[in-house]
Amino acid sequence: FHFPKEKQTSIYSRVASWMNKGAYFLFTHGCKDGEITGPMFDQDFYYSSLDREEVCDLLSESGLKLVWYKEKYVERDTDRDLVMLVKS
Numbered sequence: 001f002h003f004p005k006e007k008q009t010s011i012y013s014r015v016a017s018w019m020n021k022g023a024y025f026l027f028t029h030g031c032k033d034g035e036i037t038g039p040m041f042d043q044d045f046y047y048s049s050l051d052r053e054e055v056c057d058l059l060s061e062s063g064l065k066l067v068w069y070k071e072k073y074v075e076r077d078t079d080r081d082l083v084m085l086v087k088s
Helices: 005-018 052-061
Strands: 024-029 034-040 043-049 065-075 078-087
Touching: 005 043, 005 052, 052 065, 052 078
Parallel strands: none
Antiparallel strands: 024 078, 034 043, 065 078
């Protein structure tokens, strides 16, 4: 989510290559294609994301299986557009 948008398509294959067989990877992401800057910890942070469907395709192409995802995830002190859990 904080990686430059033009590098997002290569992230999942790289992460998959670092994972042991049967390992899990939990991460947050945006739901829509785009780039924004927004506050976090009193600092401006860069955010970028691909469309959720494109992320799912990239995960599958990388050999990662989507186990669970939740859009509009809300916890007591945080919220996220998308949380995903994948398995190698």
